[in-house]
Amino acid sequence: MSDLGLIHYFLGIEINQGEDGIFICQKKYIENLLKKFKIYECKIVATPVIHNEKLRKEDGSSTGDESVYRSLIGSLLYLTTTRPDIMYTTSLLSRFMQNSSQIHYGATKRILRYL
Numbered sequence: 001m002s003d004l005g006l007i008h009y010f011l012g013i014e015i016n017q018g019e020d021g022i023f024i025c026q027k028k029y030i031e032n033l034l035k036k037f038k039i040y041e042c043k044i045v046a047t048p049v050i051h052n053e054k055l056r057k058e059d060g061s062s063t064g065d066e067s068v069y070r071s072l073i074g075s076l077l078y079l080t081t082t083r084p085d086i087m088y089t090t091s092l093l094s095r096f097m098q099n100s101s102q103i104h105y106g107a108t109k110r111i112l113r114y115l
Helices: 027-036 066-079 084-096 102-114
Strands: 013-018 021-025
Touching (some): 013 027, 027 066, 066 084, 066 102
Antiparallel strands (some): 013 021
């Protein structure tokens, strides 16, 4: 066994160890996620969800690509490790993984714009 020194990056989590504590973030993971879903240079928003927006299973819009939606929700759930501010919205949108629509996909993209 060999000592490789202090850890700096592990499973998409950046780790900064200093005298005043250990800090973790997922900045690089978020940047890769924005590039993957092609919204890297988008307008940012102040909140992860629109206030008073009602999300329904049957909302009348066309169905989206479920595999892309599931991938995005899974990535957002992994991000809740360091970003608890998106936990409620992500868990709300994860309810629609079986029958996602364009409105649900737009709401998940809003979370990415928030990040």
